[in-house]
Amino acid sequence: MQTIDDLQVAGQRVFVRADLNVPLDGETITDDGRIRAAVPTITRLADAGAKVIVASHLGRPKGAPEPKYSLAPVARRLGELLGRPVAFATDTVGDSAAATVASLGGGQVALLENLRFNPGETSKDDAERGAFADQLAALADAYVGDGFGAVHRRHASVYDLPARLPHAAGGLIATEVGVLRQLTDDVSRPYAVALGGAKVSDKLGVIAHLLERADRILIGGGMAYTFLKAQGHEVGDSLLQEDQIPAVQGYLEQAKERGVEFVLPVDVVATKEFPDLSTKAPVEASVVSADAIPAGLMGLDIGPETRKLYAAKLADAATVFWNGPMGVFEHPDLAEGTRAVAQALVDSSAFSVVGGGDSAAAVRILGFDEAAFGHISTGGGASLEYLEGKTLPGLAALED
Numbered sequence: 001m002q003t004i005d006d007l008q009v010a011g012q013r014v015f016v017r018a019d020l021n022v023p024l025d026g027e028t029i030t031d032d033g034r035i036r037a038a039v040p041t042i043t044r045l046a047d048a049g050a051k052v053i054v055a056s057h058l059g060r061p062k063g064a065p066e067p068k069y070s071l072a073p074v075a076r077r078l079g080e081l082l083g084r085p086v087a088f089a090t091d092t093v094g095d096s097a098a099a100t101v102a103s104l105g106g107g108q109v110a111l112l113e114n115l116r117f118n119p120g121e122t123s124k125d126d127a128e129r130g131a132f133a134d135q136l137a138a139l140a141d142a143y144v145g146d147g148f149g150a151v152h153r154r155h156a157s158v159y160d161l162p163a164r165l166p167h168a169a170g171g172l173i174a175t176e177v178g179v180l181r182q183l184t185d186d187v188s189r190p191y192a193v194a195l196g197g198a199k200v201s202d203k204l205g206v207i208a209h210l211l212e213r214a215d216r217i218l219i220g221g222g223m224a225y226t227f228l229k230a231q232g233h234e235v236g237d238s239l240l241q242e243d244q245i246p247a248v249q250g251y252l253e254q255a256k257e258r259g260v261e262f263v264l265p266v267d268v269v270a271t272k273e274f275p276d277l278s279t280k281a282p283v284e285a286s287v288v289s290a291d292a293i294p295a296g297l298m299g300l301d302i303g304p305e306t307r308k309l310y311a312a313k314l315a316d317a318a319t320v321f322w323n324g325p326m327g328v329f330e331h332p333d334l335a336e337g338t339r340a341v342a343q344a345l346v347d348s349s350a351f352s353v354v355g356g357g358d359s360a361a362a363v364r365i366l367g368f369d370e371a372a373f374g375h376i377s378t379g380g381g382a383s384l385e386y387l388e389g390k391t392l393p394g395l396a397a398l399e400d
């Protein structure tokens with residue numbers, strides 16, 4: 001892969017595809033880790049005299065502008081962290097973007113509005129994606145891929161755009177790939193993987209691969225209920241990926257055959273309704289057995305017995321990869337499972353990698369010292385697919 005040193009950037013318009021998909025509460029950024037991770041590459045390019053055009057997605061808008069997914073708050077925070085002004089374009093390839101880019105001098109920085117406000121960004125149709133990539137390419141002279149958290153997406157700004165411009169990998173991608181490579185080579189054992197979070201359908205597929213690599217797989221978060229249901233248990237109103245039940249039953253069988261230990265919750269914290277995350281009003285929560293979650297209740301965290309069990313299963317691991325919070329950690333009444341797993345990693349002597357926008361945010365929001373972990377990755381799905389050995393579109397595009 002080419003690096004920034006291989007590009008001519010002074011006086012050039014350089015498009016930086018970052019992943020600034022940060023958690024927001026209204027317009028308040030609750031964790032700015034991904035913005036901080038993007039700063040070194042942007043600073044380096046600006047210091048070298050580039051006209052830096054930063055672009056990212058935020059959330060999952062459906063191809064049209066939605067104010068709650070605007071990157072405007074991110075532009076303000078990016079400016080503070082860079083210590084230089086950031087011009088914000090209120091569109092991605094329209095008049096505002098063109099005027100903003102035209103006004104940039106060498107060493108100056110602009111941020112475009114959310115890439116996913118345009119249907120071409122995520123389209124499955126090559127021509128539609130290509131047409132959007134053409135519009136993006138017209139804004140710039142060179143491309144730097146630095147949004148590690150999105151490199152597993154075959155999206156216009158990640159995959160199609162680099163083919164249209166001289167391109168290089170930024171420092172964040174280089175660092176992330178360097179660390180994750182350690183988990184694909186000779187990994188120290190026991191190797192434990194903890195999986196949770198809400199992007200269940202995205203992440204279930206990686207388990208087939210993990211069965212060939214890991215010694216122990218701990219399941220929490222929204223993913224747990226598809227496993228419990230696959231074992232024949234009732235899961236009430238919990239998050240469920242019904243169509244994945246046969247696949248999950250297959251994973252449980254294969255694990256037995258291979259001697260891989262699957263560890264599932266024995267108890268969960270359940271509520272009647274999903275809590276209000278902006279007011280954080282206390283929730284009426286009860287601890288119920290994981291093999292019989294009553295109708296009308298949804299499991300939103302692992303319970304106290306499960307926390308002890310998971311801590312014990314992580315204590316003697318030599319390597320741990322963790323993606324996905326164990327519960328709805330954004331609410332203080334549902335954060336204890338996530339806290340327990342983070343604490344178990346801090347207490348163990350394992351080489352620990354925590355991956356994912358929300359997992360990394362959780363670790364910081366719950367007050368853990370980042371230095372207590374081996375590596376905190378900005379990518380969850382991206383890390384998992386990298387570990388799976390898949391060709392990641394955003395990395396392949398930079399290699400060509």
Ligand SMILES: Nc1ncnc2c1ncn2[C@@H]1O[C@H](COP(=O)(O)OP(=O)(O)O)[C@@H](O)[C@H]1O
Nearest residue numbers: 197198199221222300327328356357358359380
């Ligand atoms: N049992 C659950 N039900 C619904 N959502 C959950 C549950 N457990 C965790 N979550 C949610 O999962 C989200 C993070 O999932 P995900 O995006 O997959 O993780 P990451 O960004 O670390 O890859 C958090 O916002 C959290 O509230």
Ligand SMILES: O=C(OP(=O)(O)O)[C@H](O)COP(=O)(O)O
Nearest residue numbers: 021149150356357379380381382
């Ligand atoms: O948050 C992200 O991924 P992650 O939750 O797997 O860490 C990335 O920004 C990718 O977002 P996407 O999963 O909506 O494509």
